[in-house]
Amino acid sequence: MESQEGSMHGNLMTLPLFKGVSYNRISEIVGKIPLAFSRHSAGAAIALSGEPCRDIRFVIGGSVRIKISNHTERFRILQTLTAPAVIFPDFLFGRATSYPGDVTAIGDVSIMQIAKNDFISLLRDDEIILFNFLNMLSANAQKSVSGVLALTDGSLEERIAFWIEALTQIDASDILLQARQHDLYTLFGVQRSSFVDALESLRQRGVIEYTPTEIRVISRKSLRGLLIGNI
Secondary structure, three states, X not given: OHHHHHHHHHHHHHOHHHOOOOHHHHHHHHHHOOOEEEEEOOOOEEEOOOOEOOEEEEEXXXXXXXXXXXXXXXXXXXXXXXXXXXXXXXXXXXXXXXXXXXXEEEEEEEEEEEEHHHHHHHHHHOXXXXXXXXXXXXXXXXXXXXXXXXXXXXXXXXXXXXXXXXXXXXXXXXXEEEXXXXXXXXXXXXXXXXXXXXXXXXXXXXXXXEOOOEEEXXXXXHHHHOOOOOO
């Protein structure tokens, strides 16, 4: 029993939200805040696009695949989150409080959930967790600044980088954008030749690989580094 408890506490301490929180404080949280744990097999739905976000969900074991798309599914972006990770933390509060994409288990996955009201209490009671959460939100807000600048006067490579970065989480891996090149260069308002040249430039830098219908991100960090200000 003690080893299981220690393992659970250890898992919680690896989560970005609990970074810097002591083992004793984790024990207090476990005893005070209702934590819901669940296990899911491959292909199981963890969250659905449009579902109200009434709790904050953490991947504490395994990996999940996230799919975000427009209503016609002509544009789809897929990404993988591997434990320890938090799912869409910036959609718990604000005007848009629904999940923006589908989240599906890859293999066996362990999820921890904290109800919104309980999470608010946790933020009120613990400065470290509050600062960790604010840093998550700030990181997502700040990437928009560099992205908007790239959209106004940046290179086409920077504009592509922002579009992909805005739709993915900072700790995402195996990022795949699925769309026809015609739809993409129309979206960016450029000629096909210019768009393909930009993709080839990114490929040569080791940032992406691409086909006529897919762009696979090799390095999100390098993609992010293309943005103005390198935020």
